[in-house]
Amino acid sequence: MVKWSVKLSKYDIKYEPRFAIQSQALADFVVDFSDDLRVEVKIEAKQILEKENMGRWRLFTDGASNQKGTGLGIIVKLPQGDILNQEISCEFSAANNETEYEALIMGLQLAKDLRIKDLQVFVDSLLLTNHFNGSYVVKGEKIALYLQILKNMALEFETFSLNRFLEKTMLRQML
Structure with missing residues (x-):
């Protein structure tokens, strides 16, 4: 138990004993x-x-990176209102823009696995949305690869839209 406690401590995870059911x-x-x-x-x-699958599904993604690591957040809202949450801790470091792409690509893979056909996506990255719609020029080979993966995945849905939510309060209202 001590070995696990030490390994998990870098992720701010603490062991709590389970009580009898x-x-x-x-x-x-x-x-x-x-x-x-x-x-x-x-x-x-x-x-x-x-x-x-007869209705519109909504996907919300966000990525963040700092000295402690990289994290991805994914929320899927089903047409009838139920919500699925997914948090992913990555074992690699990346720039914030890269984590935004990683979160979106992971969210799209989840949507594909759920066989979603009609998807409306929301991200908080202005850069990502403007790369996708062609308003911003892509700089850097790595970001260009991320954008190409994103565009290829978007084609796998019958209807697909990518939008930007401006602030966290707007996100709460949409959920």
């Missing part, structure tokens, strides 16, 4: 996920995915 909670869990219900769960999941 009351027997009724464990029994409820087993009943909820018994083999008899698996068929029903698969049918329900299929119906939900088919219905959700």
Whole structure:
């Protein structure tokens, strides 16, 4: 445990011991996920995915980088209002503009894996949105590669739009 504690300390993660689960909670869990219900769960999941793909999904991404590392944030809002969150801690260092691209590309990969067809994307990077729509000239080979990956991935959706949210309060309103 000490080895893990030392390794995780650089990520500001602290170990907290797990307390015993009351027997009724464990029994409820087993009943909820018994083999008899698996068929029903698969049918329900299929119906939900088919219905959700009929509407517009929203993807919100943000990337940040500092001395401690690189982090990516991804939020997917389903058409009926449910929200999926994904935070990714990267083991590489990158410039802030690169992390914005990394977050967006990871978000698009998640959307592709979910078989989303109609996607509206929001990022807080003015540079990224203007690179995508052609308003800004791309400088640097690495950013040009990121932009090409982004454009190729955008073509995989039936409808795709990339927008910029201006501030965190605007993001809260859109969610």
